[in-house]
Amino acid sequence: MMHGIWPPVLIETGPAGAIDLDAVTATVEHYAALGVHGLYTADTASEFYTMEFAEWDELVSHFRAVTQQYGLPAGVGCTWTNEEGALRRIARARELGFDNIHLSQPYWIRLNEAAQRAYWAKVQTVAAGLPIVVYAGSQGQLALDGTLLRRLREVCPSIAGTKSPGFDVPVMNSLIVQHPRL
Numbered sequence: 001m002m003h004g005i006w007p008p009v010l011i012e013t014g015p016a017g018a019i020d021l022d023a024v025t026a027t028v029e030h031y032a033a034l035g036v037h038g039l040y041t042a043d044t045a046s047e048f049y050t051m052e053f054a055e056w057d058e059l060v061s062h063f064r065a066v067t068q069q070y071g072l073p074a075g076v077g078c079t080w081t082n083e084e085g086a087l088r089r090i091a092r093a094r095e096l097g098f099d100n101i102h103l104s105q106p107y108w109i110r111l112n113e114a115a116q117r118a119y120w121a122k123v124q125t126v127a128a129g130l131p132i133v134v135y136a137g138s139q140g141q142l143a144l145d146g147t148l149l150r151r152l153r154e155v156c157p158s159i160a161g162t163k164s165p166g167f168d169v170p171v172m173n174s175l176i177v178q179h180p181r182l
Helices: 021-034 053-069 083-096 113-127 146-155 169-178
Strands: 039-041 074-077 100-103 132-135 159-163
Touching: 021 039, 021 053, 039 053, 053 074, 053 083, 074 083, 083 100, 083 113, 100 159, 113 146, 146 159, 146 169
Parallel strands: 039 074, 074 100, 100 132, 132 159
Antiparallel strands: none
């Protein structure tokens, strides 16, 4: 069960546009000294959609090594514009020993119910029990409420949490009432 404060580690780039891995290290060190419960990167506010796989892999491999050095649980964003890219990231996150992943379904198109079920069933197969935090996204592409989450968890029981931009009281209440242990 995830708990506590998990701030994002934002991504800085150097003058040539490469990810500044020293800044990632310094940020992890800073948060470790503050006593946070865990960290995540390559998700919200980290511009994940600008990184091709090799760049993403370099970032998350470094990030995981540093968080392990400090004994911090770590999560990683695995969202991508297509199913294959997301599944590849999930598999790599498992290999690296991440404690959870953050994931939205492919965000450039709204999936109908059958496509959602198929996508999340494949995610479950690749995640194989790795806890998943479902991200609703800021463009309304996944209108996540308690009812939809119940359908998603039928095919993907690894879903362990949610995050959404803003705060919608009826939606939050439906999530809390229908999923009190989430």
